[in-house]
Amino acid sequence: MSLTFPAPATAPLPTGVALPLPAPGWGAPQALAALAEARPSLPVPLPEPAVVSALTTVVLRSGDLAVKVYPPGTDPGHLDRLRGALAGSTSAHLPLLPAVVTSYGVVTVAPWLPAARPVSWRALGGLLRAFHDEHAVAEVPVWRPLSRLASQVADLPEEAAAVLLGARDVLLTALDEVGSEVGVGAIHGDVSPSNVLRTPTGPRLIDLDWVARAPREYDLASAARRVRAGEISRRAYAGFCAAYGFDVRSWPGLPVLDRVADLGGVAFRLWDSRHHGRDLDWLAQELPVWRTAL
Incomplete structure (x- = not known):
């Protein structure tokens, strides 16, 4: 039997990014x-x-x-x-x-870990605390937030690219000025119950591609955003905080992290629109939001 392989998708331009987004046609x-x-x-x-x-x-x-x-x-x-x-x-x-x-x-x-019922937010908080404690001094890369943005704005009109890259620069400067209350160490980088699977000896975090050395608050911020958006209940969020031992909403650096996450979402949406052949008409409404990054 002969096999016919698809043509490799067009290779992405070198970006210096460890985890580039796929080029069109890759799947x-x-x-x-x-x-x-x-x-x-x-x-x-x-x-x-x-x-x-x-x-x-x-x-x-x-x-x-x-x-x-x-x-x-x-x-x-x-x-x-x-x-x-x-x-x-x-x-x-x-x-x-x-x-x-x-x-x-x-x-x-x-x-392979078989699918099972999702872990609770309380269980996720405890697992995340264990991960942070276990790998506090792990020699992982330094966190590089918004590392994919430059590649996604490269083909935009010059003014649009300048607005988004300028917002990135403002946010990265602000991050450098934020202190951590729970310490700097290995973070998971993409915390969600969907990134936890059960094993015979307990739950484990999966999808570790974005593990990096950073303020641990980054891993806590996604849960705070979800409760604020109504995606999870206050009770579930309280369980997460109790199991972890900290409520990131009391941390003054949270607004900066939230804006970093929002701008990362813009980068992903640019890629996703192109990937699915959709136009970028939504960007005109997005740009005014980023003329003032904070």
Whole structure:
């Protein structure tokens, strides 16, 4: 039987970003081709894969293994450094092997964890506290917020790009002036109950791509935004804070983090609109918001 592989998507321009967003045309077919190309380099048997999810990365299930494929341009050294820095973790679920680079993307392999009922926000708060304590001095990269913004504004009109990049610069300067009340250490970078899976020995954080050294408040801010938006109940949020041991709403740096998250959302929306062939007419209403970043 002959196999026909899809053409690799156009490679992203070099950005110096460890985790670039995919170029147009990259998705599940390229991820499957990446796994096929990586097989000779993987010392584990891999049954026929099935696509589980596809967005900025693609997750495949291959028997008892989870295969995560990153788009071309991803820094395999970044993924391997995180795996090494968090080795032996009792609070995070890690890849089994070093990342494998292929023509179609970068491949990692981890044990498959079956889906189960979601953890509560209280349980997430306790797990996050355990992760922060366990990896307080882990040698992970320094946090680089808004690292994807420049690549997403490169094709915008000059004035629009200048507004968004100017807002980024203001926010990064403000972040440098914010002190931490709960300390600086390894953060997860994408905290949500959906990024927790259960194991026989307890829940584990997954999707560790954005682990970095930063003020720990960053990991707490997403829950505060969700309760403010009405996405989670006050009771659930109180449980999260009680289990973690801190309510980030009392921290004066929270407004800065919220704006960083909002601008990161603009960068993602730019990518998502292009990825799905939608126009950027919404940007005209967004730009005035960012002429004053804070």
